[in-house]
Amino acid sequence: MTDDTDKSIVLYHYNASPYARKIVMYLALRGLPYSEVKQPVIMPRPDLQAIGVEYRRIPIMAIGKDVYCDTRIIIQKLEELFPNDKLGSTTPEGRALQKLFEIWHTEGPLFFRGVRSMPTKNFTDPAFRKDREQMTGSSWTAEDLERAKPEAHIYMRNLYNMLENLLADDRTWVLKTNRPGLIDIEASWLLMWLRGAKALPESLFSRAIFPKTFAWIERFDAVLQSARMQSPKPKQLEGATAAKQILSSSFAEGEGGVPSTDPQKLRKGDHVELYPTDSGFNNKDHGQLVSLTDQEIVISLNNGLRLHTPRSGFRVRQVDSKL
Ligand SMILES: N[C@@H](CCC(=O)N[C@@H](CS)C(=O)NCC(=O)O)C(=O)O
Numbered sequence: 001m002t003d004d005t006d007k008s009i010v011l012y013h014y015n016a017s018p019y020a021r022k023i024v025m026y027l028a029l030r031g032l033p034y035s036e037v038k039q040p041v042i043m044p045r046p047d048l049q050a051i052g053v054e055y056r057r058i059p060i061m062a063i064g065k066d067v068y069c070d071t072r073i074i075i076q077k078l079e080e081l082f083p084n085d086k087l088g089s090t091t092p093e094g095r096a097l098q099k100l101f102e103i104w105h106t107e108g109p110l111f112f113r114g115v116r117s118m119p120t121k122n123f124t125d126p127a128f129r130k131d132r133e134q135m136t137g138s139s140w141t142a143e144d145l146e147r148a149k150p151e152a153h154i155y156m157r158n159l160y161n162m163l164e165n166l167l168a169d170d171r172t173w174v175l176k177t178n179r180p181g182l183i184d185i186e187a188s189w190l191l192m193w194l195r196g197a198k199a200l201p202e203s204l205f206s207r208a209i210f211p212k213t214f215a216w217i218e219r220f221d222a223v224l225q226s227a228r229m230q231s232p233k234p235k236q237l238e239g240a241t242a243a244k245q246i247l248s249s250s251f252a253e254g255e256g257g258v259p260s261t262d263p264q265k266l267r268k269g270d271h272v273e274l275y276p277t278d279s280g281f282n283n284k285d286h287g288q289l290v291s292l293t294d295q296e297i298v299i300s301l302n303n304g305l306r307l308h309t310p311r312s313g314f315r316v317r318q319v320d321s322k323l
Pocket of ligand 1: 016017018019020041042043056057058059069070071072106135279
């Protein structure tokens with residue numbers, strides 16, 4: 001049987017995005033070839049309009065005609081669609097801990113507190129502040145950012161404390177594997193970003209206070225750097241070229257369905273809107289419902305692309321078909 005699915009990976013992102021860096025780390029550790037379409041740090045993003053996507057958060061990944069929004073679904077699909085030598089844990093406890101780190105960072109309070117731990121001077125551009133206020137629905141004034149820092153530092157200390165505890169027995173990687181796994185990414189990407197920006201004060205986050213965590217991050221960084229040197233360099237694509245390539249490719253995965261047992265009682269083909277509920281909620285995508293599971297929502301856009309999001313942290317609901 002021939003496999004006519006299209007597995008070319010296109011990543012829409014910008015370098016400063018910690019979420020995008022998480023995916024770039026993953027792709028480097030896997031040595032997977034990909035193209036990238038660099039995005040501005042604020043809206044508008046015409047390259048996304050060119051593929052009919054309203055969702056505004058970064059990163060977004062296309063594989064063939066399937067478009068994945070949110071790092072949780074991006075990593076899940078990279079694991080499923082490229083299963084040889086994948087990074088996810090193979091033990092039940094490992095998978096559970098990996099998931100909990102993901103939830104704590106992405107659905108839980110950590111990411112937002114990580115951003116609040118960044119130096120306020122990094123966010124002085126008025127256009128940037130306005131853009132992020134639209135995206136998060138919260139204030140980004142210098143006074144409010146400063147006021148939020150002590151509380152944010154406590155959240156970050158809780159992460160360091162948790163890691164210091166886990167690494168106390170001198171294990172090299174979080175799940176005692178012989179190379180870093182997905183969990184090492186899930187547990188470190190936010191800290192790596194803060195470390196790169198020298199964001200956290202030495203008085204609260206020093207090598208003396210958290211020796212094991214500092215050593216683990218340095219080890220991981222060294223492995224990542226060497227993986228980056230060995231991986232294929234990402235191919236740079238213009239938005240128009242990427243759109244043409246994506247729109248004319250085939251689907252990366254088969255079409256699922258909508259079970260009659262789903263608590264929302266939606267049906268395949270329903271006209272729906274789809275948007276994240278934690279941030280970026282003003283940007284809503286519309287389309288026909290293709291598939292629903294506990295983990296995933298898939299809709300078909302007008303241009304034929306299929307848009308995938310995680311189920312948690314997103315809302316899908318039926319709208320008037322004339323919309
Ligand atoms: N839960 C999402 C969050 C993504 C997110 O918040 N990304 C930030 C950049 S790190 C963003 O989109 N910021 C606003 C923007 O770039 O428009 C994920 O896992 O991908």
